[in-house]
Amino acid sequence: MQTFFQQILNALQLGSVYALIALGYSMVYGIITLINFAHGDIFMVSTYVAFFVGSALMAYAFKLPGLITFLLTMLASMFFTAFLAVMIERFAYRPLRKAPRVSAVITALGVGLFLENFTLATIGPHPRFLPPIIPVHRFTIFGIATSNIQLIIIFVSAIVMFLLDTIVRRTMVGMAMRAISWDKFTVPLMGVPMDRIISITFALGASIAAVGGTLYGFVYTIDPYMGIRIGWWAFISAVIGGIGNIRGAMLGGYLLGLVEIFTPVILPSSTYRDFVAFSLLLLLLIFRPYGLLGRPVTMKV
Amino acid sequence: MKRLALLLGLIVALSLVVTSCAPKPGVIKIGVNAELTGGIPVVGQSCKNAAELFVEEVNKAGGIEVGGRKYTIQLLIEDNEDKAESAAAAALKLHTAGVLLMIGPNASRNAIPAAEVAETNKMPMISPWSTNPKTTIDPKTGKPKKYVFRACFIDDFQGVVAAKLGVELGVKKPAVLFDVASEYNKGIAEVFKKTVEELGYPVVAYETYTTGDKDFSAQLTKIIAAGADGLFLPNYYSEVPLQVQQARKLGFKGIIFGSDSWGNLELIDLCGMDCDGLYFTTHYAPDIATPQAQAFIKAYQAKYGKVPDDVAALTYDAFGIAVTAIKQAGKIDREAVVEALRKISRYEGVTGVLEYRGTGDPIKSAVVLKVDVPGKKFTYYTTAKP
Missing domain, CATH: 3.40.50.2300 (Response regulator)
Incomplete structure (x- = not known):
């Protein structure tokens, strides 16, 4: 039983990161029905920003308390990544908004490749860890081993997701986003600044991914290709939860965290992991194509 | 027009003078197939460093003498991205470029497919670091491959x-x-x-x-x-x-x-x-280095500012074995080099003594090292003899 709860905790840590990235896929899809395949690589860039800002703060800054350094690092990463995503939208996606859907998807893949290879060429392929901004403390509660970092990952993710949910449901910007996703032909006629709202959506999605990226870099190594697999898993999370649906993306993220952890527990090897995840996706697309929390779309003729 | 003809004539004359001055040393092309990017980039980098160091030393000393003629070594380095398919493609590319032999890949997951390519194309290959037995074994017959060698012990x-x-x-x-x-x-x-x-x-x-x-x-x-x-x-x-x-x-x-x-x-x-x-x-411990190994460690440190790791040391030995074989072969020919490689029974390298007994797998000692984090080094613990 203890082992079981230990595995649940392991899954929560991974699931939090997947959920944070899945949100970006879901929000962008919700608003302009584009699957932003560069999102995994935007996440990768965010970990590198956190790496450089964190290292610089550790090296030069005044003896700041760990928590402040952590928050500064995360905010810097969020800010820069949001800026990057807005630029990508402005220069790579916006000119194609009226083009066939597939052009935009291919462009997104291209942007992803560009980010990967740009990072590889400028920073190099060596895996790295974020500097120990917050010293690790390991302890056990009720026989379950954990660490302060793990709890930070789980709680910070939960808080950020709650904030995002509130923004989307309770603010004017959120209302405008939901309105555009509902009907992108009529809403601009009502005076909603469509371009600005789309930019804000990209910025929000990317900064949430940057929260995930900063947290991820504390416990896992980062490298230029890390965005590929994580991006795929987050994408599956978003689709399983119901792409375009924010709570669905969170649910999907945690679900895939469970899949990743419990595959090697139940099946003989973690090699089956992708098989399980993609099978889940396939089954869902057959029986519930709009995802767990999504609503079926009816086309009007 | 006249001036142009004069100029051309001058160039031709000059180039004739330059070439006829001294017998130009020949060039031996040696390929390196290394993991420069991908999951283990430091391995590829160490391999490249040691290869460049070795070639620099040889060429500075005037090259190697094969069959009475001096040759310098030209390196062709290919990145295999630490992927099986890229390793095979890199091996094929080196083969097409006409290398005399290939050093690498290092990780077994790349060395095994590259060894297949080497064997099919009759290109001699020495892997410095691949310890998996499959690298030198033909999967169809279960017998040792003819063209594939390694510089390390097997798993x-x-x-x-x-x-x-x-x-x-x-x-x-x-x-x-x-x-x-x-x-x-x-x-x-x-x-x-x-x-x-x-x-x-x-x-x-x-x-x-x-x-x-x-x-x-x-x-x-x-x-x-x-x-x-x-x-x-x-x-x-x-x-x-x-x-x-x-x-x-x-x-x-x-x-x-x-x-x-x-x-x-x-x-x-x-x-x-x-x-x-x-x-x-x-494979080796810098702490208990022989004089020969110490010279290598010193040269490597002078050039790259760090102690060579096992991949670097094994790459250096792989080159050492290759050059010994080329010298013994007496001609620049792949078959002759493979023959000569087969005949080497004992080679004293920087990673210790390598003994070959008719296969491409050397018999050599292993060492156990202990990780010393504050000292930022690995310290010698014990030696295990075969």
């Missing part, structure tokens, strides 16, 4: 050394976590399991993962639940720090030890104090 030996090390360190309930998608890791894990069980200590958990995984908490939780007191990690230096940290985070208190794939100082940078005092088996 049938290393797995036994690691198993004995575990028992010596007092492990009673060993567990293994290894990459099931990588030939090297898989091969050595199997030999380890077989040997410790023969020594009377059944493996309590035998867990796997796939290349590129970063979260091992599920498998490690299982290992801890099985009550293991020793964990063998025959995995690459870029993954081991995550595994050690996650094991300690989950409360694993037992002994952790590994194999030659740990032997890179990057391990210490990534892992920090969690890896302090851990042991691994490997």
Whole structure:
């Protein structure tokens, strides 16, 4: 039983990161029905920003308390990544908004490749860890081993997701986003600044991914290709939860965290992991194509 | 027009003078197939560094004499991206470029497919670091390949050394976590399991993962639940720090030890104090270097500012063996070089004495090193003779 709860905790840590990235896929899809395949690589860039800002703060800054350094690092990463995503939208996606859907998807893949290879060429392929901004403390509660970092990952993710949910449901910007996703032909006629709202959506999605990226870099190594697999898993999370649906993306993220952890527990090897995840996706697309929390779309003729 | 003709004539005349001045040394092309990008870039870099150092030394000394004529070495370096298919493609590219022989790839998961290409195209290949037995064995006949050699021991030996090390360190309930998608890791894990069980200590958990995984908490939780007191990690230096940290985070208190794939100082940078005092088996120890090895270590340090790791030392030896064979062959011909390689029975390199007994696999000693994190180095612990 203890082992079981230990595995649940392991899954929560991974699931939090997947959920944070899945949100970006879901929000962008919700608003302009584009699957932003560069999102995994935007996440990768965010970990590198956190790496450089964190290292610089550790090296030069005044003896700041760990928590402040952590928050500064995360905010810097969020800010820069949001800026990057807005630029990508402005220069790579916006000119194609009226083009066939597939052009935009291919462009997104291209942007992803560009980010990967740009990072590889400028920073190099060596895996790295974020500097120990917050010293690790390991302890056990009720026989379950954990660490302060793990709890930070789980709680910070939960808080950020709650904030995002509130923004989307309770603010004017959120209302405008939901309105555009509902009907992108009529809403601009009502005076909603469509371009600005789309930019804000990209910025929000990317900064949430940057929260995930900063947290991820504390416990896992980062490298230029890390965005590929994580991006795929987050994408599956978003689709399983119901792409375009924010709570669905969170649910999907945690679900895939469970899949990743419990595959090697139940099946003989973690090699089956992708098989399980993609099978889940396939089954869902057959029986519930709009995802767990999504609503079926009816086309009007 | 006249002026142009004059100029052309002058150029032709000049080039004739230059070429006829002295007999120009010939050029031998040697290919390097290394993991410069991908999961283990430091391995590729060390291999490239040692190759360039060796060639620089040889060319500075005027090249090598083959059949009465001087030759300089020209290196052709290809990146195999640490991918099986790219390693095979790189081998083919080097073959087409007309290299006399190929050094590399280093990791077994790349060396095995590249060795297939080398064998089919009759191109001699020496892998510095690939310890998996399959590299030099023809999968169809089960016999040794004709054109493939290596400069390191094989995992049938290393797995036994690691198993004995575990028992010596007092492990009673060993567990293994290894990459099931990588030939090297898989091969050595199997030999380890077989040997410790023969020594009377059944493996309590035998867990796997796939290349590129970063979260091992599920498998490690299982290992801890099985009550293991020793964990063998025959995995690459870029993954081991995550595994050690996650094991300690989950409360694993037992002994952790590994194999030659740990032997890179990057391990210490990534892992920090969690890896302090851990042991691994490997090819050479700078601490107990022979005079010849010391000269190499000094030259390498002067050029690159760091102590050569095992990949660098083995690459240097691979080149040493190759050049010895080329000299003995007496002509620039692949078949003659392979013949000469077959005839080398003993070679004293920087990683110790290599003895070949008719196959491409040398017989040599292994050493056990201990990770010293505060000192940022690996210290010599013991030697295991074959």
